[in-house]
Amino acid sequence: MRKLRCNATFSGMSILSEIGEHEAIRRILPALGKDPELRVGAGDDCAVCRLPGGGLDQVFTTDPIIEQVHFRSEESPERVGNKAVGRVLSDIAAMGGRPQWILVNVVAPPALEFQYLERIYTGMTRLCEQFGTLIIGGDMAKGSSLELHVFGTGLLPENSALLRSGAKAGDSILVTGPLGGSFESGRHLDFTPRVAEGCFLRESGLVHAMMDISDGLATDLRHILAQSGVGAALEGAAIPKTGTLEQALFDGEDFELLLTSADPDRLQSKWQEQFGTSLPVIGKITAEPGTLKLDGRILKAKAFEHFAGD
Amino acid sequence: MRKLRCNATFSGMSILSEIGEHEAIRRILPALGKDPELRVGAGDDCAVCRLPGGGLDQVFTTDPIIEQVHFRSEESPERVGNKAVGRVLSDIAAMGGRPQWILVNVVAPPALEFQYLERIYTGMTRLCEQFGTLIIGGDMAKGSSLELHVFGTGLLPENSALLRSGAKAGDSILVTGPLGGSFESGRHLDFTPRVAEGCFLRESGLVHAMMDISDGLATDLRHILAQSGVGAALEGAAIPKTGTLEQALFDGEDFELLLTSADPDRLQSKWQEQFGTSLPVIGKITAEPGTLKLDGRILKAKAFEHFAGD
Known part of the structure; x- marks a missing residue:
């Protein structure tokens, strides 16, 4: 670079x-x-702003999904819609927010079948309903390939958003579900955003830092390390996987939550009680800023980047 | 159709x-x-939502601007940025809102010069500063042509948003500035959104309906007629123009405010006092639903539509 x-x-x-x-x-x-009402600007999963009236913060995020970049043209439109809104709900979940409103810009080729677009909206509204949110606006324009630009807002009690910058040396690193192979399995299209889990984790008061995994565990964890000024040591065997360790580290688009906690035992037991599943510890936060180790050895970066490599 | x-x-x-x-x-x-907190959904310049805490409503809008659709590739990037954010601020102004936050998704070809993108941001942030708003987030992805998807929010006292649906038979129709020739003159790129004017008009308490003119006076006025269940009679000679009457009616991208009032004299005198300019009356709202007349004769529709005609 x-x-x-x-x-x-x-x-x-x-x-x-x-x-x-x-x-x-x-x-x-x-x-x-900068602005005094803006608590957290670009660089986290969402921006966080103080809401007038006091007591609440509002989170804002936006995600594009583009044909041939984020989904293949032959994909089922309901699943494309699910992914488009799901990515935004996952960003809101990663702050511990409750989803509020959604707006969608559509760019489409003039020859697109209207029914295909309707089915995308079916996928989007179905997921919105499930999480008590609503598409309240948006716009349409023509372009050479199909794109959905989804904008979302969420709410949470003031100063309670879980940030990438909160990890502390000695914290355990935990993850809400298995990682890797999301593209092959199609999970990247029909995943369920961890909204209930994100709110629960915020309310637990036991989480120091949180984000969702979109670019791959290894890449995303580096954002927490950089923004918290810490390092991490992962245990390969402890990472829940749907495929190989390599896939779990680098595939991305898992949309599970990655978090750190100083009291993992209490968090795991609360989690078990709430969801009936496990919340595995996969490593530790260390005091070596920017150093990411896997089973004791330095792990090299390898990330998907838009633009790079063209 | x-x-x-x-x-x-x-x-x-x-x-x-x-x-x-x-x-x-x-x-x-x-x-x-639908949702009880959603006062006005898609179909107006912005969606209007009740803000928790009471006393305020929040407005939401989003606009794409796309190379070769909304601007030519050889255009100055600062002006492209000005237009991208300006359209959204104009939508917020059209409700009488005070701009709050902006997010921007960029789609760009990998071969785009970074400096060109930086200069677009210069144009965007310059306009944001002028109106006390801030870009707080967004995302980037690659695509075949340059696109900016701008999302914006604004605030206003609850139940005070000026809607397209408020016009009443007998109202005068007014416009905040000259119309037509926006593309030829380049005004579509370096216009100033009527934010101060929109807030003033809302606070005056004398406006029944308002919107901004993006698709052309004749086309946009039809939205007010349809949503208010009224008709209109325009006087060609009274319309402030920068070119021909045809241009003033159909060109679009003027980003002036179009409004109706039952007390135009008082509104004009307050306006003159505040801004030192005139606020011309260009016609009357009539009781004939959907009928748009110009100088006594029915005016036919002629509108730019994305997708149509391809």
């Missing part, structure tokens, strides 16, 4: 594929500004 | 270009559902 950053086109300017998505976002962030 | 609705592809299903954007949205709306 460092080398690529120094590359330049003949005009002396870098193009997005040389910079990559994460670096492009990192460079733009400082220009966005 | 009625005829096109009956068209079908060989597979027995209609495609979007046969149905058109507005009809596609109309067909999807009933599936979206």
Whole structure:
């Protein structure tokens, strides 16, 4: 990445594929500004804003899903709709928020069958209903491939959002479900966002940091490490998997919650009581900033990036 | 349109270009559902939701802007950014709202120069600053052409939003500035959203219905007529124009506010005092539902529609 950053086109300017998505976002962030009502800006699963009236914070997030990037053209439209809204609900869950409102921008080719679009809305509204939220607006425009841009808001008690920056050395690392093989199994389309789980974990008062796993355990955990100024040591055998360890670490699109806690025993027992399932500990937060180890050895980065590699 | 609705592809299903954007949205709306906290759903400039705590409503809107649809590729990126955020602020202004938060999804080709993207953000943040709002999040993904999907929220006192459905027979129709030729002049890119004006008009207590002009005076006024169950009679000579009458009626992208009032004299005098400019009356709301007349004659529809005509 460092080398690529120094590359330049003949005009002396870098193009997005040389910079990559994460670096492009990192460079733009400082220009966005601050506000006393904005508690957490871009860089977490959601932005967190103080709501007028007091007592509540509101979270905001947005996710695009694009044909041939996030789903294949032959996919069932209900499942595409489920994924589009599910990703946003998963971001809200990752803060411990209760979903509130959804808006959707559709970009579609003029030759798209209307029935296909209707079935996408069926998938979206079905998931919205399940979680007590509603699509309240949006817009439509034509484009060369099908895209859904989903915007969502959620609510939670003020100052209670679970952030990526809260992990502390000595915390245990836990995960709400098995990881890996989400694309092969189709789970990336019909997953259930961990909304009830996210609220429960926030209310437990036992969680220091939380996020959802979209880019893969290894990649996403690095965000917690970077934002908390800590390191981590994972135990390969302890990670719940649906395939190989490699898949569990790097596949992504699991949409399980990744969290840290200083009191994992009490959290696990509360969880067992509430959901009747286990909440496995998969490693520890360490005091070595930015160092991610797997079974005692340094784990190298390997991540999907939009733009990069084109 | 009625005829096109009956068209079908060989597979027995209609495609979007046969149905058109507005009809596609109309067909999807009933599936979206209702909620007691949702005061106004899709179909106005913004959705309006009751904010917990009482006393305030929150408005939500989203607008895509797409290369070669809403702007030309050779356009200055600062102006593209201005338009992207300006359209959303204009929707918020059209309810009488005070802008609150902005999120932006970017879809970009991997070969886009990073500096071009940075300059788009310069245009966006400059306008945000001017209106006391902030970009608090968003996402990036790759695609074949450049798109910005801007989501915005705003605040206003509860039950005070100015809707398209409030016009009453006998109201005067007014407009906040000259119309037409927005594309030729480039005003569609560097317009100033009428945020201060929208708040002032709401606070005046003298406005029955309001919206912003994005698709052209004739097309947008029809939305007020349909949602208010009224008709209108325009006076061609009274419409403030930057070009021909035809342009003022149909060009669109003016981003001026279109409103109706039962007390235009008092409103005009307050306006003159506040802004030092005129607020011209351009016609009257009539009791003939759906009938739009210009200088005594029926005015035919002619509108830009995404998908249609492809």
